[in-house]
Amino acid sequence: MLTSAALSSPCSTPAVLRHRRKLHVSGPRSTAVVPPAMARKTLVTFDVDGTLIRSVGNNANKFHKDAFAFAFKKVFNLDTNIDVIHHHGSTDQLVAADVLAFHGISKEAIWANMPATCTAMLEHAAGAEDNAAAGLELLPGVERLLQTLAARDDTVVALVTGNLEPIAWTKMRRLGIYQHFTAPGIGGFGSDHTLRGELVKIAADRCAKELGVEVGPRFHVGDTPNDVIAAEFAGAVALGVTTGIFSKEELEASAKEKEKCVVLDGLNDLDAVLKALQLA
Missing domain, CATH: 3.40.50.1000 (HAD superfamily/HAD-like)
Structure with a gap:
């Protein structure tokens, strides 16, 4: 069960708002x-x-998927992608959480690091914006x-x-x-x-x-x-x-x-x- 902190938005940090x-x-x-x-x-x-x-x-939704992959590597040192789970209709934080859980990361570690995960996704997005439609x-x-x-x-x-x-x-x-x-x-x-x-x-x-x-x-x-x-x-x-x-x-x-x-x-x-x- 998600905590109240997870249900609201651990991504609403100053770093994320600067990227926004x-x-x-x-x-x-x-x-x-x-x-x-x-x-x-x-x-x-x-x-x-x-x-x-x-x-x-071949580059289906590459901009978004690459942002996830970049964040998983930077924050958790994991080489993975979101296609290891079923993610249709989910939200980005839950997609990230489910991928990390699939790899055995604890719920506590996932949500403690969710702001950093979101920030890393947006860091990648800022640098790859020109290719966002690929x-x-x-x-x-x-x-x-x-x-x-x-x-x-x-x-x-x-x-x-x-x-x-x-x-x-x-x-x-x-x-x-x-x-x-x-x-x-x-x-x-x-x-x-x-x-x-x-x-x-x-x-x-x-x-x-x-x-x-x-x-x-x-x-x-x-x-x-x-x-x-x-x-x-x-x-x-x-x-x-x-x-x-x-x-x-x-x-x-x-x-x-x-x-x-x-x-x-x-x-x-x-x-x-x-x-x-x-x-x-």
Whole structure:
């Protein structure tokens, strides 16, 4: 069982925050007019891997995987990678913890060194940012959907992902879609908490506090049962997509409240997605 310290975020250290400021830099953003204070807006959060993007080729997700491998070597002197475990739908800290446990590292040592592990991952990411898109590509319909949502003044477009925050935004920048997310970059990330459901809540809290808006309907889009469960946990509607490794039946089966779960084949049918998000 995880301790309360592990469940929150041992990655929220000054070193990690310095890396966040370095990587999560300002850039071109949506030209949509900023709404009046306390305007009511729909919040749409997107998972990253398997939902917005997919891994391809011999260098599949190399930027992210290499960051893990670098950290395992630097902090624990282990030559290993994340593919020794099943990690789909997990969060970066839990992925690291599971890999280390696989190699016999004690739970106490894992979590005592988690801040150093996250810092090492971000150290590698800062040096490899130019290659962050290697082995990755946008899934069909993603760019058009994000452009459409970004142009609306009644919607906040955000991320909820198990990626450490700087790694997530670096992927978005290098794949050319960073500008479609609502400034200043709202979301919940694997550097905030280990549990995905908490990340959905964190994204909503940040939306209200940082944008000064009333959060109305909330939707979380993801490709794993953990995304569906997280949305339900946080009181959001789940929009599952079968662009990862899980089937429509598996995604639907993970929902306790069936009326709050919609599953689509992907994000390429813009009209269907907008309807599922109650924006059409």
